[in-house]
Amino acid sequence: EGAEGRPGRAAMCSGGTLSILRSDSYADLSQYRDQHFRGTRYDQERLLRKSCTLYVGNLSFYTTEEQIHELFGKSGDIKKVIMGLDKVKKTACGFCFVEYYARGDAENAMRYINGTRLDDRIIRTDWDAGFKEGRQYGRGRSGGQVRDEYRQDYDAGRGGYGKTVQCQ
Amino acid sequence: MSRRRHSDDSDAGQPHKRRRTSEPSEIEERLESLICRVGEKSNSSLESNLEGLAGVLEADLPNYKSKILRILCTVARLLPEKLTVYTTLVGLLNARNYNFGGEFVEAMIRQLKECLKVNMYNEAVHLVRFLSDLVNCHVIAAPSMVAMFENFVSVTQEEDVPQVRCDWYMFAFLSSLPWVGKELYEKKDAEMDRLLSQTESYLKRRQKIHVPMLQVWTADKPHPQEEYLDCLWSQIQKLKKDRWQERHILRPYLAFDSILCEALQHNLPPFTPPPHTEDSVYPMPRVIFRMFDYTDDPEGPVMPGSHSVERFVIEENLHCIIKSHWKERKTCAAQLLSYPGNNKIPLNYHIVEVIFAELFQLPSPPHIEVMYTTLLIELCKLQPGSLPQVLAQATEMLYMRLDTMNTTCVDRFINWFSHHLSNFQFRWSWEDWSDCLTQDLEKPKPKFVREVLEKCMRLSYHQRIIDIVPASFSVLSPANPVCIYKYGDENNRSLPGYTVALCLTIAIKNKASNDEIFSILKDVPNPNQDDDDDEGFTFNPLKIEVFVQTLLHLAAKSFSHSFSALAKFHEVFKTLAESDEGKLHVLRVVYEVWKNHPQMIAVLVDKMIRTQIVDCAAVANWIFSSELAHDFTRFYIWEILHSTIRKMNKHVLKIHKELEETKARLARQHKRRDSDDDDDDDDRSSDREDGPLEEQIERLQEKVESAQSEQKNLFLVIFQRFIMLLTEHLVRCETGGIDVFTPWYKSCIERLQQIFLQHHQIIQQYMVTLENLLFTAELDHHILAVFQQFCALQA
Numbered sequence: 009e010g011a012e013g014r015p016g017r018a019a020m021c022s023g024g025t026l027s028i029l030r031s032d033s034y035a036d037l038s039q040y041r042d043q044h045f046r047g048t049r050y051d052q053e054r055l056l057r058k059s060c061t062l063y064v065g066n067l068s069f070y071t072t073e074e075q076i077h078e079l080f081g082k083s084g085d086i087k088k089v090i091m092g093l094d095k096v097k098k099t100a101c102g103f104c105f106v107e108y109y110a111r112g113d114a115e116n117a118m119r120y121i122n123g124t125r126l127d128d129r130i131i132r133t134d135w136d137a138g139f140k141e142g143r144q145y146g147r148g149r150s151g152g153q154v155r156d157e158y159r160q161d162y163d164a165g166r167g168g169y170g171k172t173v174q175c176q
Numbered sequence: 177m178s179r180r181r182h183s184d185d186s187d188a189g190q191p192h193k194r195r196r197t198s199e200p201s202e203i204e205e206r207l208e209s210l211i212c213r214v215g216e217k218s219n220s221s222l223e224s225n226l227e228g229l230a231g232v233l234e235a236d237l238p239n240y241k242s243k244i245l246r247i248l249c250t251v252a253r254l255l256p257e258k259l260t261v262y263t264t265l266v267g268l269l270n271a272r273n274y275n276f277g278g279e280f281v282e283a284m285i286r287q288l289k290e291c292l293k294v295n296m297y298n299e300a301v302h303l304v305r306f307l308s309d310l311v312n313c314h315v316i317a318a319p320s321m322v323a324m325f326e327n328f329v330s331v332t333q334e335e336d337v338p339q340v341r342c343d344w345y346m347f348a349f350l351s352s353l354p355w356v357g358k359e360l361y362e363k364k365d366a367e368m369d370r371l372l373s374q375t376e377s378y379l380k381r382r383q384k385i386h387v388p389m390l391q392v393w394t395a396d397k398p399h400p401q402e403e404y405l406d407c408l409w410s411q412i413q414k415l416k417k418d419r420w421q422e423r424h425i426l427r428p429y430l431a432f433d434s435i436l437c438e439a440l441q442h443n444l445p446p447f448t449p450p451p452h453t454e455d456s457v458y459p460m461p462r463v464i465f466r467m468f469d470y471t472d473d474p475e476g477p478v479m480p481g482s483h484s485v486e487r488f489v490i491e492e493n494l495h496c497i498i499k500s501h502w503k504e505r506k507t508c509a510a511q512l513l514s515y516p517g518n519n520k521i522p523l524n525y526h527i528v529e530v531i532f533a534e535l536f537q538l539p540s541p542p543h544i545e546v547m548y549t550t551l552l553i554e555l556c557k558l559q560p561g562s563l564p565q566v567l568a569q570a571t572e573m574l575y576m577r578l579d580t581m582n583t584t585c586v587d588r589f590i591n592w593f594s595h596h597l598s599n600f601q602f603r604w605s606w607e608d609w610s611d612c613l614t615q616d617l618e619k620p621k622p623k624f625v626r627e628v629l630e631k632c633m634r635l636s637y638h639q640r641i642i643d644i645v646p647a648s649f650s651v652l653s654p655a656n657p658v659c660i661y662k663y664g665d666e667n668n669r670s671l672p673g674y675t676v677a678l679c680l681t682i683a684i685k686n687k688a689s690n691d692e693i694f695s696i697l698k699d700v701p702n703p704n705q706d707d708d709d710d711e712g713f714t715f716n717p718l719k720i721e722v723f724v725q726t727l728l729h730l731a732a733k734s735f736s737h738s739f740s741a742l743a744k745f746h747e748v749f750k751t752l753a754e755s756d757e758g759k760l761h762v763l764r765v766v767y768e769v770w771k772n773h774p775q776m777i778a779v780l781v782d783k784m785i786r787t788q789i790v791d792c793a794a795v796a797n798w799i800f801s802s803e804l805a806h807d808f809t810r811f812y813i814w815e816i817l818h819s820t821i822r823k824m825n826k827h828v829l830k831i832h833k834e835l836e837e838t839k840a841r842l843a844r845q846h847k848r849r850d851s852d853d854d855d856d857d858d859d860r861s862s863d864r865e866d867g868p869l870e871e872q873i874e875r876l877q878e879k880v881e882s883a884q885s886e887q888k889n890l891f892l893v894i895f896q897r898f899i900m901l902l903t904e905h906l907v908r909c910e911t912g913g914i915d916v917f918t919p920w921y922k923s924c925i926e927r928l929q930q931i932f933l934q935h936h937q938i939i940q941q942y943m944v945t946l947e948n949l950l951f952t953a954e955l956d957h958h959i960l961a962v963f964q965q966f967c968a969l970q971a
Contacts, residue, residue, distance in 0.1 A: 026250055027205070028212045032503045073734050074775060078634040082546040082595065085782070085819075089735070119503055120550040125599045127636065 034119040055137040061107040063136040068127040068165030084113020096151030215261040230268035256302040257496040264428040267313025271439035295457045308352035314436045318363035320444040332378040340458035354485045358420035385968035390463040390538045395580040399466035407464045410483040424486040465533035476522045494530040509554035524566045536585040539933035578620040583926035594631035602644045618919045630654040657773035661729035673722040680726045690747040715757040724765040749789045759794035774812035795820045800897035809923045828883045835876040842869045898928045932966040
């Protein structure tokens with residue numbers, strides 16, 4: 009096999025790859041930047057580019073760690089799953105973090121698991137700069153995620169109506 | 177198309193550096209874009225686009241010749257699905273600029289040699305095909321192409337070289353013939369006949385021991401799973417019989433015949449295949465996957481037969497499209513669906529067949545399995561009225577043929593189908609498969625359904641699965657994944673250790689420390705000893721039982737809870753599981769507690785290996801232990817074993833990488849010192865600098881050796897246990913006069929094959945040991961055959 013010491017092969021691969029084939033849009037950074045991130049934009053982007061951690065959104069409140077492990081395990085070995093929690097109730101509020109051992113495995117999750125279904129819902133994955141204590145809590149005023157504060161529609165998997173609608 | 181400005185040479189000796197460095201890369205990007213996009217959907221015809229592009233490039237040749245050469249060589253290598261578009265382009269350029277044509281051919285030959293040197297054989301084939309199609313474009317003279325092929329075929333006369341080397345040269349020759357067979361035969365029929373007859377005799381004498389190991393199905397009906405060279409040969413023979421008439425390939429150069437035939441051709445320089453070296457690694461042989469024929473779509477266009485050259489070309493091109501766009505699933509799906517077929521071929525069937533061919537490929541799929549699931553979903557989105565039906569038909573066919581499907585392929589089928597269903601609300605006509613309910617549960621069909629339902633449950637939840645299958649399928653439904661705590665049942669009060677378990681439970685709930693746990697466990701007698709004559713740190717199965725059962729039960733709520741428990745009481749685990757027997761027993765207890773929840777067992781075993789509570793050899797021994805015999809053929813067991821092997825392999829690679837990096841650091845340090853030193857060689861200070869690094873290297877070296885030894889031992893344990901198990905079965909069958917080939921046996925022998933195939937690169941290192949120690953001539957021929965097939969893969 010001898011993968012080491014093959015300058016010829018590396019030169020062949022890097023020197024002659026067409027940009028059309030380098031396209032990897034699913035694994036690119038999105039426009040989203042965490043507003044609570046402590047550090048510069050540059051720092052955040054640097055971390056995002058080498059991160060092995062994904063944010064996963066649009067989960068059902070009933071989706072379990074086990075289900076997430078099964079689905080995301082399809083792109084590689086998972087180091088850790090951290091479930092997102094309602095800050096007040098401490099129950100699942102529809103998002104989580106998935107950390108892989110290898111970035112390549114996280115990239116494959118972005119390419120092939122993002123935009124597919126879990127618990128019949130299209131889930132969305134995005135690069136995360138890395139879990140820090142406190143980030144497992146929703147940032148909405150009621151304790152859940154912000155998106156569930158103002159939502160107008162009825163979503164059985166996410167507590168029904170949005171919080172502001174519920175309070176009316 | 178505006179002409180680009182030439183660099184400004186009028187300023188005497190004052191190059192406008194800044195302006196110039198930004199332009200060339202922009203221009204190169206633009207050139208690359210132009211060249212790459214030609215052939216895509218456009219308002220103008222392909223011919224006029226090619227003509228336009230040829231004009232632009234010709235104008236740019238004076239300033240950007242080397243860039244254009246490089247781009248064209250690269251598309252030849254990396255966009256083989258657009259082969260004829262680019263050969264036409266090169267043909268037009270050659271017609272306008274003979275020297276450029278010559279330089280291009282030379283560059284291609286250089287690139288081909290480079291590819292062969294660095295074992296990039298798959299790309300080399302594309303280059304050879306490109307060169308051969310250049311004959312059709314009047315760039316290369318036919319006789320010189322024939323001469324190159326003569327040199328290729330003569331490789332089969334070389335002595336003491338691996339068969340896979342000869343195979344590659346033969347493949348490169350044969351697989352170019354659909355494009356250029358006609359032209360070469362017209363110009364040099366005697367030479368071609370000679371080559372074809374040499375081909376035939378080579379194919380007759382080459383050995384095919386490896387074939388059974390690579391076949392997806394062991395049965396020849398309804399479609400034989402042919403060895404790839406045999407299939408290609410049949411296709412070429414048929415092509416020759418059809419007088420080399422080939423109508424599927426799009427040949428844009430035909431429209432330019434009047435221009436191209438005026439061009440002067442170049443002769444290929446004599447090409448000597450680079451000799452075989454120790455470092456040469458040739459592609460492994462393949463078996464051609466076929467699941468459809470023209471009878472499967474009676475209302476649509478006729479599917480080209482398995483021995484038609486059209487079939488070969490279509491499959492090659494579809495595989496190339498996937499290879500080009502595997503990272504971009506929407507693009508990939510769109511490109512596949514826009515493959516030019518002019519409604520003459522049942523494209524959806526070809527696409528589905530090619531995708532399953534890759535998914536089921538042995539030893540491994542070209543790309544990660546989950547890619548194929550998502551690609552099929554994208555295809556269903558783009559063709560909602562037709563593709564889902566083809567996919568359903570394919571699923572049905574695969575189910576019908578489960579009895580002869582290779583176990584590894586069944587694994588992949590299970591994973592694909594369950595994941596696919598989870599994207600479509602698990603809708604499936606399960607009643608259509610009621611036939612499996614009357615069979616022995618160990619038979620392939622019921623087994624498949626059970627495993628699928630278990631995987632579906634993992635992606636959802638238990639009640640969901642009960643709801644989606646008919647009541648009659650309950651016998652195949654997965655168990656409710658609850659934990660079994662033996663000390664939780666009041667009826668088990670009299671069990672030894674029961675009271676200690678209660679004690680432990682309370683202590684752990686009160687956040688006891690590791691030390692407190694140790695002292696509680698001290699009270700547990702050791703059933704293996706008459707008296708506890710030491711601190712109780714030797715193997716005490718009852719201690720392990722009580723502790724592990726209790727802890728896992730308390731932490732049963734989720735994976736995270738269990739992982740926290742393992743982490744918190746790591747010290748206790750390490751101590752209790754210090755010996756090999758201890759490790760084995762921990763695994764046994766984990767199984768006892770969680771046998772209803774295989775997924776939990778898998779993640780716990782993974783965590784325990786990573787935190788070094790158990791080692792890989794312990795897991796291997798546990799899998800082959802009699803306690804697990806009941807679950808031996810279940811999918812999750814093999815997922816655990818292969819995951820364990822992979823962890824071992826990654827570990828070795830990691831330490832190896834560390835060692836290489838440290839060595840590189842030392843080398844850099846030497847270099848810096850050597851360049852800094854003038855006359856004074858202060859040996860003492862330089863030694864002091866080296867010291868820590870050299871020490872580190874020595875330590876890492878030891879670590880690498882120890883890891884490699886552990887890795888080798890792991891494989892030896894696995895092979896040994898397989899041999900024992902299989903031999904036992906064979907002897908029992910022979911003395912009892914019963915048929916060897918039970919479902920269990922088929923599963924077990926294919927699992928052995930799977931070890932070889934999935935980890936073939938590592939195992940190659942141990943060939944001598946395996947041959948001398950384990951797979952000796954005394955072994956039953958059934959088992960030895962597996963080893964021999966494996967040896968034949970790189971022979």
